[in-house]
Amino acid sequence: MTSSTHVSGQSQTTGSGTTGVPLRLEVAVLPVSDAERAKNFYLNLGWRLDADIPAGGGYHAVQLTPPGSQASILLGTGVTTAQPGAGGGLLLAVDDIEAARAELMSKGVAVSEIFHDAGGSLGGGFIAGTASRATGLDPERRSYASYATFEDPDGNRWLLQEITERLPGRV
Numbered sequence: 749m750t751s752s753t754h755v756s757g758q759s760q761t762t763g764s765g766t767t768g769v770p771l772r773l774e775v776a777v778l779p780v781s782d783a784e785r786a787k788n789f790y791l792n793l794g795w796r797l798d799a800d801i802p803a804g805g806g807y808h809a810v811q812l813t814p815p816g817s818q819a820s821i822l823l824g825t826g827v828t829t830a831q832p833g834a835g836g837g838l839l840l841a842v843d844d845i846e847a848a849r850a851e852l853m854s855k856g857v858a859v860s861e862i863f864h865d866a867g868g869s870l871g872g873g874f875i876a877g878t879a880s881r882a883t884g885l886d887p888e889r890r891s892y893a894s895y896a897t898f899e900d901p902d903g904n905r906w907l908l909q910e911i912t913e914r915l916p917g918r919v
Contacts, residue, residue: 775811776838778823779830780902783808786823789900792855814840833903845885845894845910852898859908860897885910 780786783802787810791797798811798820807826813819821838842848849859866882886893891913899905 773819775820775822776835777828777830778821778835778838778900778902778904779828779832780823780825780900780904781832782901783810783824785901786810787812790821793852793857794855833899836905837907838904839907839909841911842908843910843912845896845908848908848910849896857898862894862896864894 778786787797787800790812793814795812795814798813799809800811801807801809801824803809805826807824809822809824809827811820811822813821817840840848845862849862852859861883862885863881863883864886866880889912891911892909892915894910896908897905898908
């Protein structure tokens, strides 16, 4: 079976039926069991607190933004019907995965060992399971090819991905 990845040289990405209306990912919702505990976890990581709305009646929303990010997370009580810990696969792009891992660990976060895709593709962090993973940095230190994972206190999974050079159109 042959697989391939199409890399566009266009300065903007396009899709079929696109409109001229910009669609920006602004907030990802994370299901948590305890808004205060989750808020404190992310604040400990150095994330900016954008909003903390304890409206009562079982509703408490907290919005936080990772350093350098345009997008935020929204968590809390009564924010989603998803089970705590059901969030996953959220990606944090980092310039230096070794430094990012060390910083998270210095803050008490359990971070996986760094890994890459043993098959040589750039999808090692997005392949279900761990069978295709190899320990350590990508041998060629390619951008988009080295990963590590961690979880928040509810088990929402985060993927760190080292990106040192962006693909065309991804400035």
